[in-house]
Amino acid sequence: MNDLSWAATQLAARKPDHSLPQGLYTDPRAFDFDLDAIYARSWLMAGLECELPTAGSRLALTIGKWPVLIVRDKTGEIRAFHNSCSHRGSILCEAGHGSAPRLICPYHRWTYGLDGSLLAAGRMPADFNKGEHSLRPVPLRRVAGAIFICLADDPPEFDSFGQQFEAYAGPLNFANLKLAATDLMVEEANWKLVMENARECYHCPTGHPELGQSFPVQSAQDTVDRDFVEAMDRLGLPHAGVEGSWWQLARFALNAGCSSISMDGQPVCSRPLTTLNGGNVGSLRWAIDPHLFAHATGDHVFVFSCMPVGPRETHVFSRWYVHKDAEEGRDYQIPALKELWLKTNLQDKELAENNHRGVLSPGYRPGPYSLEAERLVTRFADWYCQSAKDYVASHG
Ligand SMILES: [Fe+2]
Structure with a gap:
């Protein structure tokens, strides 16, 4: 059986709204297939x-x-x-x-x-x-x-994403940023398990106590905060969740009293990206399948990017950006800038690696996603399977 017919068999076995068949996470053939079918085409x-x-x-x-x-x-x-x-x-x-x-x-x-x-x-x-x-x-x-x-x-079609991204991210003037810090984390887990973890906060209340200080981990991100919505509407900053087949965008309120996603919810850079609403513009989250999520708060931008390097090895690249005129040591400290997401990523690394070890079990069977708490995981898995099937159909 060549890799394409192997993949077709695996994909045909996918149960709707369930995690993937074991082989798609653990079989070495999934690595080359995923690169060709997903990473080379997205x-x-x-x-x-x-x-x-x-x-x-x-x-x-x-x-x-x-x-x-x-x-x-x-x-x-x-x-x-x-x-x-x-x-x-x-x-x-x-x-x-x-x-x-x-x-x-x-x-x-x-x-x-x-x-x-x-x-x-x-x-x-x-x-x-x-x-x-x-x-x-x-x-x-x-x-x-x-x-x-x-x-x-x-x-794939780009412009519907591009137009929305311009409207949501444009006011934050990313051209005025600079790359302040980076990190590479090597995870012993299939990239899809890393991304599934990154697409839900079902695990956040117990898995990420620090993130929960500023990030509304208990609620769906489209929970409406009236004061926030009114403030964003007054400023003309779009906030409603919008999405296409391979992307999602939303601006959402952080926890009460918080204006940044950081250890204490306060800015980690004193040179703001925007002075709108006193620098509190919630978080602009964007997500791109297969590999990325990012958050732009009023003080910094954090980007998480997932790259498969082997069937059971994934590189997670983190990047932190601040205003280009911010001075290290005066306006921001690199350890404080990185602290929250480094802790969070390390917690997620352990979860994804445990997930992979458990999926290797002969007792593994695909289990049901929570359509309330894991809507975006379901979306990711559905997008993956559809993209993979389209690739098989056009190359078989
Ligand atoms: Fe997590």
Whole structure:
């Protein structure tokens, strides 16, 4: 049985509103299948434009097995390329942020402009046509200061998300941010268990006592707080939950007296992103399937991104952004900025790893989701199964 027919069998066994068949979490075949069917075909948020502040700024990242490079050129244009030299395929730039006026392959010094065009290739014949050897582009979209990429040549529809994201995130001026801190957490769990955990707060009251200080962990996020709704309406800040097949957006009230998602609910950066409503604009949450959730409060932005690296290994990248004029040590302290989500992610890592170990049991049977407390997990699992089935149907 090849991987596609194996996946089709697994997907056909999915019971509605239940967790997935065991093999989709634990079988090594699920890893390659998920990368091809899901990660290679979905819009992913690569980061914020502020991470590429000047001409030549670049960000190299790995999507599953695939290296991608994002570059800002002299005109301010931002482009994405496969991070693979057109000569013999070497990685051009190591993962992470960097800056240089040209992209030079470390192997044989083939040299590219910031627009991906090949500028120099030594010892090639006189009739060698450099124009035929540009870097291969990756579809990229920029909205409200955020960068989205998709490895597919025919990406899913984007504009309905883009228009809503502009309306919800635009007022926070993400272009005025800077990346203040990052973290990489390695989790010994299948990426879908990591994401299922990230899509519900059923476990939060017991699992995350610190998060519960500021985050309304007991309630559905669409619970209406009249005062908050009226304040947001007065300011013209959209708040109602909106969603499409692969995304969700909502602005919601934090717990009483809290204006940030932090250990004590107070701002972790004294240089606000907005002065609207005294800096208390609740939290703008956005979620993108398959890999991300993020929260923007009046003082900082937190982004959680999940990348599968093996059948039972997942990288969780965390990023914290503050206003670009905020000064470390004066306006914010990195340990305080990171403390809540580091604690929360560590708690979730243990939950996801326990989940994976339990799913390996011969006693595992898919169990029912709570449609009240796990609505977004159900959505995630349904989206995953539908995307996977569509992939099987178009490649079988
Ligand atoms: Fe959690």
